[in-house]
Amino acid sequence: MKWNLVFLGLLLTFGQLSWGQKGMDFPEYDGKDRVHDLNAKNYKSVMKKYDVMVVYYHEHVGSSKVAQKQFQIEELALELAAQVLEDLDDEDIGIGLLDEKTDKAVAKKLGLVEADSIYIFIEDEVIEYDGELAADTLVEFLYDVIEDPVEIIDNALELKGFQNIEEDIKLVGFFKSQKSEHYHEYEDAAEEFHPHIKFFATFSPKVAKSLDLKLNEVDFYEPFMDEPVVIPGKPYSEKELVEFIEDNDRPTLRKMQPHNMYEIWEDALDGEHIIAFAEEGDPDGFEFLEIVKEVAKDNTDNPNLSIIYLLCVVSFETELLCLLQAESIWFDMDDDDDMPTVDELEDWLEDVLENKIDPDEDDDDDDDDDDDDDDDDDNQHVGDDDDDDDDDDDDDDDDDDDDDDDDDDDDDDDDDDDDDDDDDDDDDDDDDDDDDDDDDDDDDDDDDDDDDDDDD
Template sequence: MKALWFSVLPCLFLLLACLALAEEGLEFPSFDGKDRVIDINDRNYKKALKRYDMLCLLYHEPLSSNKELQKQYQMTELVLELAAQVLEDKDIGFGMVDSQDDSKVAKKLGLEEEGSVYIFKNERVIEFDGELSADTLVEFLLDLRAFDRMEEETRLIGYFKGEDSEYFRAFQEAAEHFQPYIKFFGTFDKGVAKELTLKMNEVDFYEPFMDEPVTIPGKPHSEEDIVEFVTAHRRPTLRKLRAEDMFETWEDDMEGIHIVAFAEEEDPDGFEFLEILKEVARDNTNNPDLSIVWIDPDDFPLLTTYWEKTFKVDLFKPQIGVVNVTDCMAEHAGR
């Protein structure tokens, strides 16, 4: 089946080897008049950074006495207010930083270019280079938020000249071999590529829970190059068992066994245990003999009792052990 694609980030495309419904454009309400954009200053900027999962700041020049410039400023402020209204329940905040009155804050935050929008997420700063309109900004922020929440998924991202590029087509064809289990993203946009530190025709491979991607060597790549690399690296050091691909994960064992870790992410002990697992995985990502399957019991409430009886463990606290896949599958099949 020929791969189809739809927009995920502005100029970043997700390649699918299955039919996809076209996403409808964002519908924006009229501005309700409520002030949501924060006037960022030296007293409140730390609180704002802690309050939101993502903080979007416009670094602007001082308000001019020129009426045309004042009108332009008001229109820009309205764009931010409308975006803040639409994203009010998404844990995304908006603020404005005056380059003159708040120069100390700007220096602390690393704001340099007047008229630019800076997005603060965790310890990263991303400069928004797109059109400063409410729909474009909202779309970018939502997709950036969604993309960053794909930590537990294997994915590839490539930068290409355009849709007609032979290397993009090779990338597209390679995606068909791994759908729907591995996601392939492509961008034609220089600004997006810069944020992702991608060079032309370069492809990065993201393993679940890893801090940094691995760049596939030897660009530009043919379909066969990409398929060969992904096939050799597709088994993650740490992966989460998910309902949509649990059988594929379970069958991808290491000579009949799995190292299985049970931990509830929402539980403090489970979260701490999971963070340790991530560190172990990152320190051993080049070890082909290490593969850990993380299971969050909250995701499989109907299987919890079965797992406790089969593995003889108490899933109210984190557990880790070696599982014989054949014995477990045989016992499960006999039930």
């Protein structure tokens, strides 16, 4: 499926994904093997040992080094979870691995369909875990699994705890006692959704009055909504309760958390989500989130509006990288701008839901901006290259001129030296010739004198 994603928030602070973890103290892994390799021969005997059995139905690893490394990380997380769960007194919880390729027959017998999924077997129920594969998140989820599906509110303190829950779907009913048949119907319905949806009940008229509940009545609360929806048609059967919840379990505003991240993304109503980024600890982030909540409250009856709230800024975990690969529209909001009003945000959302804003056009604008940036970069590089070429040519010309000048000077020097040498040689030759002439003259004179003497 091709997701259309609409992004609301500014990236208001810096940091990694923030899940708001409850801060469980986890020991270091002690190196002991506790996770079972399940197969056709041992899976029945292993599963009988435990009150709760966690099965990681994984894809076949194969020879890929990347896949092997990833599986080692996942196996280590499961080993650490098994180490922590070993200390539980009330329940024995085991963890096992099942290979999609080699143990396909076992998976079929257990009713496992989707690989790379975690299934939890408790009594006659099979619960699929839709959270991240991390030791702390899995352990916290398992703690919820082993709790009773319905939590009883007896006093003002417990009532306050109920009222403080705003991030999850919750239901609360008022019944005469735990022996009431209407309460049993409610309890059976709770088991169908446990632990993904929180069910509460009270047998106290005082607490019921504070919640404005009538006898055998059940209220349904959406996340972040102040006022509940009274489920019509009391008293209810299990089937009626289940049908109502299934028809209304897609809230207008949801917070993505470690234990529900895959469940939310698999929710594929028209393949469209509104993504709101905010950081609760930041003043701007808190203000923005309050605006988003108001928009959700005003539009809670719109079945096509789904807003997902993320405590996520700047960088994404691997599981969320798919967000960036989908078609998306961003709500424009500059750093210096004031926060949008509720009306402005509602108008923008209305345009998005009515397809007045096209993700393709928004992407094209981004592409044009990217192209402009690329062109600027290219032009800058071309200019730099031309300048460099000109500089190189100038340098080459200067070097050539210098070399030519040097060569000319050398030639001139050589010519001068040759001329000097020639002149010297000529002078020497002339001198020699003069000397020879003088000698000849002297000889002639002497001969003449001798001849004269002879004549005399």
